[in-house]
Amino acid sequence: MTDIVHVPLDNAAEAAEAALTAHGCSAEHAAATGRSIVTAEAEGNHAVGFLHLIDYCEALDAGRVAGRAEPLIDHPSKVALRVDAQQGFPHLGADLARDDLAAAAHRSGIAIMALRNGYSCGALGYFARRLAEEHALAAIVAANAGPAVMPASGGRTPVFCTNPLAFGLPWPGEGALVIDQSSAASAIVEIRKAAAEGRKLPEGWALGPDGAPTTDPATALAGTLLPFGGARGSNIALMVELLAAGLTGGNWSAVAPAFNAGSASPGVGLLIIAIDPRVTGGDDFVRHIADFAEILAADPGVHLPGVARGHQAKASATHGIEIDAALWQRICALA
């Protein structure tokens, strides 16, 4: 049986910050990046919680991310912010831009932040949820990363990373509805698990090294992942790449150094579009959304994305984060 410890959020945040600082982050970076790690962990989104903090510390040790980078922020207009993350974690730049981004969206209805030269950003929904919960804004968020692991529609050579897309909106009775999803049909870990258990993969998950579709996990591990949902999902991965790398000037996933190997920085992009629904939809936006929430609630099977994570985050704020004792020891040791 796995030992579980309950760690209060403050202690979790201190540990994350201490680990990042010990591995070379400035206090500002440690606070900003640590917050995203602890938020993911509090939401039960473990893959980008403390487990990912280990990746971050390794990246700092290897010089793949500049722990003391000072983001450069430039305002080409009243509603546009360009952030050069200077090869650091993207969280600090996004945090420094956030108040201006939100104020611009409130004032003008829409605003955009285009961040380039960043390390990969972990939980993407984090950025959408904060804009929805703390600023009552809708948000579209796109990120890319290196290395590329998926081909474009019809292709064989990987040109996209798992290219996540997030969307957030304030939601009646809940903090926010938050879509936060990879553009891949599966994760590498799921394919490794199928290989270990001797199971076939569902169709549409992977290509073998010859570029042919495969359901054999070993062949898939030597080949490439595929986007979810066939050609339409491939187009979503492409749209995310064009938003995140194309519109920011960030490195294309196809040429970006890996987030988890080597000593070069990925230098990728993060795009955030923030929209004030009261400006675009009018003052009765809250009632309008409440109508839709009622329609959805009438169908008991409906899954509202991100709502359970919001509840989990509240529970964690009260009861602390549930974490595997061995992992917690490892995190404390990182500091």
Next chain:
Amino acid sequence: MTDIVHVPLDNAAEAAEAALTAHGCSAEHAAATGRSIVTAEAEGNHAVGFLHLIDYCEALDAGRVAGRAEPLIDHPSKVALRVDAQQGFPHLGADLARDDLAAAAHRSGIAIMALRNGYSCGALGYFARRLAEEHALAAIVAANAGPAVMPASGGRTPVFCTNPLAFGLPWPGEGALVIDQSSAASAIVEIRKAAAEGRKLPEGWALGPDGAPTTDPATALAGTLLPFGGARGSNIALMVELLAAGLTGGNWSAVAPAFNAGSASPGVGLLIIAIDPRVTGGDDFVRHIADFAEILAADPGVHLPGVARGHQAKASATHGIEIDAALWQRICALA
């Protein structure tokens, strides 16, 4: 064998306008809506070309769309346009807003048009392509419609229409890359075809009337379509609904009158976000995109969405539109 006629674009446009005018459109609506029909036909996108013009004329006859509606345009800020289509076709309002939208995006980097109370909008890529080809802008475009034909993730009751999403970007050597896709796994016509041919459906296309997944086309026709790509595709359909109806104040698909039956107007939404990549990504945007175009071109299988349609449109401009003779006669008779 089917007889094919070649109709010059000008004649096709005249016929479309004449048909719309004969069925009650003002000259302005006939020109704006006719242009979208003929553009779709010229691109080889027949389902939303002249075939759809027949739907439009029927909707005018039945009073489902106000052919002489005067769109109300309001500027809540320098980068936001709200359009009340007044139960007319959305094309005229979008056309009237387009120059302001494009100018705002060029000036500020991003701008938004939120249209409500519109009829359904046919080819959605049309709006993205024009912004990309004629204004060198990136565009995200979302639309909803009535009736609802797909449930939300985990649900059984239809709450989304096929909810298309479009994305356009100027593309080196081509006018534009244009993603234009339904959020449904299939179209009703494909299910009818499978039923006629006695074929099973792929998994993930439909639910039966009991809410259980089905691969039997007859059961599917009595039930509901499903979004593409499982839960992730359902989230895309949800995002489109929230963008198109939520942020505009347009009717939710779940309560919108049908575009193809009855006498009430759908009153749905169309959202366009226009982005100037030179503002968000810097002056080397053209070179940056050219780098990616080269990466994609190195993999000969890659399908670039919307590029073939752009070529077809050019061919149609030179050689005219290829159209089934019987359909062309029907279109001429509509006028």
